[in-house]
Amino acid sequence: MSSNDIEMISVTKAYGSHRAVNEVNLAIPAGEFVSILGPSGCGKTTTLNMIAGFAHPSSGDIRIRGKSQNGVPPEKRGIGMVFQNYALFPHMTVEENVAFGLKMKKRPIGEIRDAVKHALRRVHLDGYGERYPKELSGGQQQRAALARAIAPEPSLLLLDEPLSNLDLKLREAMRVELKDIQEQLAMTFVYVTHDQDEAMAMSDRIVVMQNGVVAQCGRPADIYDHPRSSFVADFIGKSNLLPIQEVQRSGKDWVVSVATGLSLRAKTPDDTLADPPQYCCIRPEAVRLTMVESDASTSANRLAGTLTRMVNLGAYFDCFVTLQDGTVLKSLVRSTRLPGLTSNQTVFLSIEREAVQLLPR
Amino acid sequence: MDRLLSFAFQLSLFLILAFIALPILVVLAASVSPTTTITFNPSEWTFQWFTALTASRWLDPFLLSIKLAAIVTALSGLLGFLAAYAVAYQKCPGHETIMAFLVSPLAVPQIVKGVAIVLFLSSSGFYSLLGTPGLVMAHIILTLPFVLRMIAGAMYNFDKRLDQAGRILGATAAQRIRFILLPIIKPGLFSGMTFAFILSFNNIPLSVFLVRPGETTLPITVINHMEYSLDPVLAAVNVASLAFILTAILVFEKIGGFSTQIHGGSK
Ligand SMILES: Nc1ncnc2c1ncn2[C@@H]1O[C@H](COP(=O)(O)OP(=O)(O)OP(=O)(O)O)[C@@H](O)[C@H]1O
């Protein structure tokens, strides 16, 4: 008895000599919202299509609710899917679209009617049932596609970049709605996206993919705070990534020399280094920028430089500080904190030792 | 400048329509003229020739042609759909070659096809198939490539993701054909079947080899009659069959909604 809704066991999908998905191992627990995140072409859709049954693994096994899906066609897998382009049936009204899954299962008319009404209300489309898909806006079509997928109440729903065609406002509103639906219906969501904000905002767990392999899998905060590679650090959130030349021990700290000559003190949680670190990663919000030199008694790294560029993000400024050795560090500064901050002035940075993360790749 | 251009377009459209319609108007006038001399004077017009059409020498061939066209349309629609499904939709192995083979009869002139079919029937001892069965088969050979091309075109344009959406919602292959594929390719299917209907109903070059006494299609009856006389009853036959075909096209269009496919209208 397994509580995992989906298990992928060293699944590989090869197109010719190219491996779109390479030895992927994944366990998705029932009831979780899992995002598959990665750049274009990294194998997200291929992974989803294999779970749905539209593509077949070249090797490895996919289990759904504990059962191997080898040879089980999509129509027998009992899962729902929201397609990237919605794929609404153009010749059916919204109502007929939403009713389709239940109609195929030959449910009683009354039950279908109730389920359709319920699903449409859930995605805030009541009153639109009589319309044809082309009479809906992009956002409404997206919600209709969602209603169609949830009406048969599958325990497992696959979503392939369902919000990618929406404007920012609608996208943010839909994130909240999706999360609500997932929690209320206690469904397992596998959500494909290349938008890291979206993944961070909604997921219980994020799977970061890179060139067909899983680069890292974990809770959003864990991945953000402890990326396991420079790729993940770069892809999830913003970061200052500096290639490391040398690492030395100094008391309880590590002293990291960066290619440009800068050296930083770092502290790892367990005081060990598993692999020789290649990069160090510092999140911009961990780089504290001040206009006067900070207290010399702190154990933090203290640096000075010139503020070369400020990008206004509304509530925050993205500040680019060029250090004496030429290294450029990004710092995130709340707009209200330092009134009078201007470009080309000398600024001081302090970075806690714990914020300097050492990455093996 | 724009107005001049648009005027030129409208003028040329009018000329084209006139070019197509005028001969028909002449036939129309002939069908109501009392003698072989065509008159355009309404006071002399008569419907006697149309009354003559109710005689069995005209009515029987007319009914045979309708029956034939209906059977040919239904069968070539069915066969065309099945072939297109395997070739254009499922893309069975060698689908391009099979498609080329299936539409190859288009390259053979009808008269050659007619001779070939008669030779085949007589040399293989199926001479008894002359008449309706032979006509049905010959007409299907003629119409199938048209129907197949139309349906295949619609299927090539069909968005396969709709089929995937149907699958993941639990629809079996048969349910997906019935509820998703067929409704979406319906315009293609019906425009193909309309072609089949017209081709069969009007056909002379194939039918001429396959009719037999008592089982003669309308166009062949017209040809036979023309050998003896050119009286206005022929014009009346033509007007009647023109009206019939127009009605048939309208009915097909009503069911199939294929004008959307031809002129890209929205529906
Ligand atoms: N049918 C196919 N034949 C050959 N190669 C394919 C096929 N489908 C996908 N690929 C390749 O596999 C890789 C992964 O494709 P996939 O569609 O899974 O990417 P993705 O992560 O979904 O990207 P995107 O974010 O752009 O949608 C790509 O390099 C792609 O070119």
Ligand SMILES: [Mg+2]
């Ligand atoms: Mg994709």
